Amino acid sequence: MSEDDDAGLGALLDFIKESRGFDFTGYKRSSLQRRVERRMQEVGVATFGEYLDRLQVDQDEFTQLFNTILINVTGFFRDPEAWRELQNEILPKLLAPKTRGEPIRVWSAGCASGEEAYGLAILLAEAVGPEEFRRRVKVYATDVDEDALATARQATYTDKELQAVPEEWRERYFERHGSRATFRGDLRHSLIFGRNDLVQDAPIGRLDLLVCRNTLMYLNAETQAQVLRRFHFALGPTGALFLGKAEMLLSHSRLFLPVDLKRRFFRKADQADPASRFAHADGRRDGPGSAGDDRLEDETLLVSPLATIVVNADEVVEKANQRAEAQLGVSTREIGRRFTDLDLCQRITGLRASFEDVRRHRTSLWQHDAEFSRSATETLYFDIQVAPLEPDESGRVAVAIFFSDVTRYRRMTGELQAAHRQVETAYEELQSTVEELETTNEELQSTVEELETTNEELQSTVEELETTNEELQSTNDELQSMNDELRQRGTQLDEANDFLESVMGSLRTAVVVVDTELIVRAWNGRADDLWGLRSEETVGQHLLNLDIGLPTERLRPLVRQALGGDGPPEQPLRVEAINRRGRHVQLSVSASPLTLRHRGPTGAIVLMDQVDGHGNGRAGTPGSDTDGREPPP
Known part of the structure; x- marks a missing residue:
């Protein structure tokens, strides 16, 4: 961003803050600039200064700008795996220490159009039952977008928006009204929607669960730290924080510690006995071999200061932590490749042989001062431990390789x-x-x-x-x-x-529609029967150039008169022609202007009706010259 653009965007944000109370200065500048420029393109404004002038004179433009900046993309149970973890693991452990009748307080920050808040209500109603939910649970749902909050308060959604909700829950918690479904009214009273700016407004306190998904990522680092301090204050001693998949809090470990880093569940870092919050309902803590230990092992591996690679029994790289990527270049792209095919095995002398020996003899081996040339100018040295893991059912062993940087x-x-x-x-x-x-x-x-x-x-x-x-x-x-x-x-x-084709086909009079250049645009079935030319042969051709038994030159004045905007003459034009059977017939020809609304004539409609010798019209059936019979010779 140029200095002029940065100054222009800053002036625009200051004006919005002073006039409307929205403080966007804590949002990431790059993202904010993209959203504002998108709205500027929609209204045809080139610079921030010009757009500021527009906001000063057009108050309705604020609404469109806020709708563009505040991206209300949400849905029921986004990231289903994380929501299953919330239902099956986190909520039971949060609710277990509570006494009967003790209130349950939940905050959905940045709730957008409400799907997340109602999803939390469903999980809590499933956990404690509808009756207890009505008596004990309060779900506070907040956002800075008033339009989104108005939608959320209606609690009405389409079938497409409810696709992620299981069928049994849709029947239990939603009431059908035509093509839309509304959240149950008796449970709806436990949800409180209101406006709250996470940057400026005070947080809601004494919370058991705080859900703020994909909101912090729009804020810069300083504002994120400010909001997280408020979240830390808002959570109760045993509360849990549930974030979006792009929000890890690795740099805020003094405030929050991970409970499940992969699915973004955190707890307050100042717990006296952190493990006690996540004990089993019967008083047991997660023991060896539990799902909690598996997650803990994955997280420990991820943040371990030792570069670590795990190779499964098929000699395929199963896991590699961040340190392995930073020091050895073994990134997530290498997951799924054979270990012996890695460039690492070629560049560290003896590593392949140590790996094969451990697989064969199932005993740990150490390789000290192994040299690894990371680049032409940098060489690293490692103490490498190659250790076998427990064998599988077929007796094959997986191998863990630890690289200690010496x-x-x-x-x-x-x-x-x-x-x-x-x-x-x-x-x-x-x-x-x-x-x-x-x-x-x-x-x-x-x-x-x-x-x-x-x-x-x-x-x-x-x-x-x-x-x-x-x-x-x-x-x-x-x-x-x-x-x-x-x-x-x-x-x-x-x-x-x-x-239109049905109407044209049902007429018993030959109808030809031409444009201002006398090019045929429509040709009905009666005209086909009279002259022997199908619609495919005539549409797109000049009317006066058609090879039919009609003296077309006599039609020119009549059609030109209609194209001039005059109505049909009082008396139709009588002409003698030769039909498709070579018989002489008398025709009554009239032309009317074809006009569109608010425009002049754009063509003409030519009607040709066969008459008898006395001037009477003859409505013969298709394919005949009289009342369905051929005249005698």
Whole structure:
């Protein structure tokens, strides 16, 4: 963003804050700029200054701008795996310590159009029963978008919006009203919807569960920290925090600790006995082999300071943690490849042989000071432990490989040896050696800080991508609505064409429709019967160039008069012609202007009716010249 654009966007945000009370300065600038520029393109404004002028004179434009910035993309039970975890694991452990009749308080922050809040109500009603739900549960649902809150208060949704809700829950918790379904009124009273700005307004306190999914990712790091401090204050001592899939809180460990990092469940970090909150309902804590331990193992592996690779019994890479990617280049792309095919096995001498020995003999092996050239200018050294895991049913073993980075210690060992040699030769150089060691330590600390900064940048990038995804989903919904409308209009057009063809075909008078250039646009079945030319042969041809037994030159003045906007003459034109059977017939020909609403003539309608010798019209059946019979020769 240029300096002028940044200044223009800042002035626009200040005006919105002063005039409407919306403070968007804590939102990520890149995402905010995209959303504002999108609205500017829709109204045809090129600069932020011009758009600010428009907002000052057009108060209704604020509503459209807020609807564009506040992306209300939501749905029932988004990320189903996380919601199943909430139902089966988190809620039972939160509710178990509560005494009978003790209130249950839940906050859905950033609830948009309400699907998330009603989904929480369904899970709580399933957990405690409808009667207890009405007496004990309060679900507070908040957002900054008043239009979205108005939709949420109606509690009415279409079948498409309820697709993610299981059929039995739809029947139990929703009442059908025509093509829409409404959440049960007796349970609806336990949900309280209101406006709350997470950046400016006070939080709701004494919460058992706080759900804020895919909202923090729109805020910059400073504002996120401010909001998370409020969340920390809002949660009760045993409360849980449920975030979106792009929000990890790795840099806020002093406030929250992960309960299930993969599915984004957290608890307050200042618990005296954190494990007691997540004990079983019967008083037992998760023991070895439980699902809790499995998740804990996955999370421990993920954040372990040792680079770790797990290879399954089929010699395929099963897991690799973040440290393995940072130090060894084994990223998620390598998951599913054979371990021996990795570039790592070629670049560390003896690693493949150690791996094969462990699989064969099922005993751990150590490989010390293994050299790994990460780049042309950087070499790392590792102490590698290759350890077998429990064999499967067929007797094959999986293998875990741990890489302990000893580069720093190897470097320090060399420096210490050099220092000892310098001490032996000159005691005066000892102070210089100590200073070098201190410099080395400072460089290592700087490297650690740079890695932490890089991690923050990567987290910000993930949040940006999730924001972009939700913007694309919002655009896709708009395109789907436009497509449905176009399909409906196409159906109406087909029905109108079928109706017109039916009317034209049922007329017993020959009808020819021409445009202002006398090009035939319509030709009905009676004209086909009279002249022997089908519609496919005439449409698109010049009327006066048709090879039929009609003196077309006599029609030119009549048609030109109709194209001039005059009505049909008082007396139709009588002409003698030769029909498709070569017989002479008398025709009564008239022409009327074809006009569209609010426009002049766009063509003419020519009517040709066969008459008898006395001037009477003859409505013969198709294929005959008289009343259904051929005249005698």
